[in-house]
Amino acid sequence: MAVSVKRRRRASWGFVAAVTAVVIAATGVFAQAAGANPPDPTRPDIELTVNASIDRPFTWQIDKTADKQDVTLQPGETTSVTYTVTVTPTEGTTRWSAVGEIIVYNKELDAVTVNSVTNVISGVGPATVTCQGAPLPRQLNSGAQLRCRFFADLPDNSNRTSTATASVGSSSFTVSAPVDFGTPIDNRIDHCVSVNDSYAGLLAEQICVNKVDKTVTYTREIGPYAECGEYTVPNTAWAITQHTDTRVEDSFNVKVNVPCPRPCELGDYVWKDKDKDGKQDESWMYGINGVRLELLNASGAVVATTTTANHPTTGKPGYYRFTVECGKEHKVRVKASNFANGGALGDYVLTTRNAAADNIDSDGNPLTNASHAVVVASGADLTVDFGFVSKKKDCDDEYGKDDRYRHDRDNCDRDDRCDKDDKHKYGGYGSDRYDRDDDCRDHDRDDYDRDRCKDDHWNSGYGRDDRDYDGHDRDKGGWH
Ligand SMILES: [Ca+2]
Ligand SMILES: [Ca+2]
Ligand SMILES: [Ca+2]
Ligand SMILES: [Ca+2]
Numbered sequence: 001m002a003v004s005v006k007r008r009r010r011a012s013w014g015f016v017a018a019v020t021a022v023v024i025a026a027t028g029v030f031a032q033a034a035g036a037n038p039p040d041p042t043r044p045d046i047e048l049t050v051n052a053s054i055d056r057p058f059t060w061q062i063d064k065t066a067d068k069q070d071v072t073l074q075p076g077e078t079t080s081v082t083y084t085v086t087v088t089p090t091e092g093t094t095r096w097s098a099v100g101e102i103i104v105y106n107k108e109l110d111a112v113t114v115n116s117v118t119n120v121i122s123g124v125g126p127a128t129v130t131c132q133g134a135p136l137p138r139q140l141n142s143g144a145q146l147r148c149r150f151f152a153d154l155p156d157n158s159n160r161t162s163t164a165t166a167s168v169g170s171s172s173f174t175v176s177a178p179v180d181f182g183t184p185i186d187n188r189i190d191h192c193v194s195v196n197d198s199y200a201g202l203l204a205e206q207i208c209v210n211k212v213d214k215t216v217t218y219t220r221e222i223g224p225y226a227e228c229g230e231y232t233v234p235n236t237a238w239a240i241t242q243h244t245d246t247r248v249e250d251s252f253n254v255k256v257n258v259p260c261p262r263p264c265e266l267g268d269y270v271w272k273d274k275d276k277d278g279k280q281d282e283s284w285m286y287g288i289n290g291v292r293l294e295l296l297n298a299s300g301a302v303v304a305t306t307t308t309a310n311h312p313t314t315g316k317p318g319y320y321r322f323t324v325e326c327g328k329e330h331k332v333r334v335k336a337s338n339f340a341n342g343g344a345l346g347d348y349v350l351t352t353r354n355a356a357a358d359n360i361d362s363d364g365n366p367l368t369n370a371s372h373a374v375v376v377a378s379g380a381d382l383t384v385d386f387g388f389v390s391k392k393k394d395c396d397d398e399y400g401k402d403d404r405y406r407h408d409r410d411n412c413d414r415d416d417r418c419d420k421d422d423k424h425k426y427g428g429y430g431s432d433r434y435d436r437d438d439d440c441r442d443h444d445r446d447d448y449d450r451d452r453c454k455d456d457h458w459n460s461g462y463g464r465d466d467r468d469y470d471g472h473d474r475d476k477g478g479w480h
Contacts, residue, residue, distance in 0.1 A: 278355025287318020362387030
């Protein structure tokens, strides 16, 4: 009884299955051969093919990025964005197994009964054996063969022995072969992926673990956009593994800002030019609120009006802003009603115009009360300002410092605002006493109850008898 061992290297268990399918298809040939006379006496009764197999599964990650994330485009503009897609494999847990084939051959002249076919891996135990055709036990004709395959999971890659045993009639045939991990079947699972992209389509048909450069780049145009606004350009890339069709994906969004054109603006300051030099070199306290202004178009028609008020950001007085059509000619005019008695500018006339750089001068023409024509191409032009001077004589001019008794304060320009430059001492309670040197930022004149003074029995005789400076005894001021 010849017993031999035949080894054949196979690509994988899957490949073994394919071979088996072929053998099953050829069963009819064996059936005919069953009657062959005589059977081949040189063939062994049992043959064993065994392979050590290593399964190495891979998982993949994908990362998508681009050279731009936030893009600003003007309407109609485009930009190129280069995307980078990188796939990265990670080797999973290795699995070891023994796989192989057992062939039982009937070289007798008569049919025999195959009772069982087994395979035992040393140190592990029986393998799973699957034979072709009807279940065992069954007849095997003279000259016919029975093919069985087996599979056994192994705890590690130690070299072991696979022993196949066929019980045929009253005989038993045994054959052994090593499970040799020196030359295993290297069964890599999902070691390659294909890479796709929602914009660019197929980026790479196959990237495998051994490829050095696992990065794909491509460039696309973004835009143009007709309308201003915020846009998001999404892009997703994904990889699909070769064997298990596992999909991983990553997205990268490019944000596009198409700025809406900002309206053009004209402004912004009306102030009392205390020192009458035509320059905005006064304290911020000299801004004048409540002045009505008109916006004139190129034809001289009034297209908008506004009133000076506290600056929305700084809170300082005297500011205005007109929204104007970009690129068109406009003038700003001080409304005539301001100059009426009791109007915001009742006691004022325009100061010298164009006395300094345009950003710090006054632009009102005394003949028209209007500025020069201004064209704002874009953004804001805040150089259209109006300075005013009091029509009243300056108190200094009229009376001089030494006169403390008779000058009529109602009829000279005694500035109501805090004025650190004021040279008047006004009968001994000079303004210096009220901390005017601090630019009046902390000086709240409302703290001084003027109304109380109306009934004040005390009469200074120079017209400002409506002041009651608490704690200040003007009778004892020593200036009578
Ligand atoms: Ca000035
Ligand atoms: Ca000017
Ligand atoms: Ca100006
Ligand atoms: Ca200004």
